[in-house]
Each structure stands twice: as structure tokens, then as C-alpha cells.
Amino acid sequence: MPELPEVETTRKGIEPHLLQQRIKKVIIRQSKLRWPIPATLKQKLKDQIITRISRRAKYLLMQTPAGTVLLHLGMSGSLRIIPAKTPADKHDHVDFVLANNQCLRLHDPRRFGAVLWAGKDPNKHPLICNLGPEPWDNMFNGDYLFNLSRGRKKAIKNFIMDGHVVVGIGNIYASEALFHAGIHPQREAGRISRIRYQRLAENILSILEKAIQAGGTSLKDFVREDGTPGYFKQELRVYGREHETCYICSSRIKRIIIGQRSSFYCSKCQH
């Protein structure tokens, strides 16, 4: 599910419930996620105070004096804040039970998510240390994309979904940003002009910002920390709209497979 806007929506939602709270215990019902949940996690977190909830790429970082928990929501994960006594549903894999008897609960049907221990400097963790810039980083702009893409032959859609290039853009927002920028998703990354990359960088920022403002996109699994969906689905211009009409030119939206993923575009508006 979750791309950057959904992860950031989750971060903002859970943060006020967690800051300065003490973790009473951790309940692990299913440890087989993308990687096994470390057996030492329970003892490391017991009685720790949560000091910060931040985000790097699509990872949520829950910081305590003893170290940091890395949370990833994979394709179908969500985090809820609920009373600790709430009975667990199917796929409710982990509870972080707080001393105030509230609970941070991870629900993830497909189990592509992760709960890992990152120590005191999560930026040194192997899953984090080689990532590209955040979209809001000063270095991320059209010139950055243009320079990095020279000589690259892969499709622009795969290029902007590559976490070593820029983090946070998944399958939905890649299609959407390319539509707004007027770029065909299959165009070679190395054959796009500087001016078009400037427009693309601007559109990536604005689409992510608007999606965060709307509380993310809920297609199937995503819910916010209070269980409510995000409202960006109604703003989608091409994603999931195969055979429907383009909002700009009224021609039919097309779907093609790029890198084994569905990609949506308007063949008249995007080149």
C-alpha cells in the first residue's frame, strides 16, 4: 500500500499518542514478516520511553534511549492506536503496549512489512544508509534528476521509483507525477531534457504534498492510525483509470506493464 504520503500520514497520526510514553511490553503474535522480528526486541524495548517518531523513505523510526525500531508497512501494512485490551484480529501481528494502556498495533495481511532493531544511529542501518534523498531535500531538484539520469537507459517510471535516486515514490504516485509532467512513463530516463526534469521534480513535490494533505490514498488496505481512510483517491488522474477518459483531453487512459508493474498514462498528453 503505502507510499511516502501514507507513511507520513501514519507518522503524523501516531506521533502525538506515542511521544514521551513508556513501553510496558511488546506482544508478537507473528514474527515472520519480510524478515524475522528480532527475538531481542521485547527485552530491548521494555520500559523504554519513546522520544521521537520520524520517517526516512518509507521507514518509520521509533526512537528510544536504548535504540531505534524500524517499521516498514510493505504492501498492506497499517498502524493503529487502540486500547490495549482490544481483541486482536487476524493479521494483527505486533502490539507495542504503552504504560497508559494504549497500544500501537501493526496489521499486515501480506506480511511484506518489517519490524527491525536499528540501534542508536538508524542512518547507519544497511537498509537506510544507501538511500537517495528525500523529495524535500535541498539537493532534490530537476538538475539533480537530469545529471543523475545521463546515460541511463531504464524507463523514467522505474528511474523515479528507484530508492537510490529519490525515496518515497511508489507505483501510484509515479504514474500520477508523470501524467502531471506530461512525460510518457516508458521514456528512457537518459533522453529527457533538463527543463522537463525541472517540471517533473516540481510535480513530484506537489503531488506528494497534496496526497499528504488528503491523508494519503486508500485503495484497499490503507487506513490511518484512527482507522479512517485517506481521501487522495479522488484526486488520482490516471492510476486505476484504464479505458476511462483523460481529464485534460478526453482520450482513453492506457495501461501498460513496465517493470512488472501496471502503469497508467494518457498517450495524447504524455510523450
Add this chain to the structure above:
DNA sequence: AATCGCGCCTGACGGC
């Protein structure tokens, strides 16, 4: 170095 395809999982849906 860059690129491609696989596979981890469950669940929903359409066709027969």
C-alpha cells in the same frame, strides 16, 4: 555499474 526478473505473502475477483 546498471538492469531485469523473482519471490516473499494473503485475499479479492473473474472465468469456467
Add this chain to the structure above:
DNA sequence: TGCCGTCAGGCGCGAT
């Protein structure tokens, strides 16, 4: 009704 194939928002990994 049941079975089977396909598809779904991520992403690291091994092969080329």
C-alpha cells in the same frame, strides 16, 4: 459451489 489463474500500493537479491 469450487477451483484456478491473475492481480494488488514494496523492495532486496541474485543473475546477467
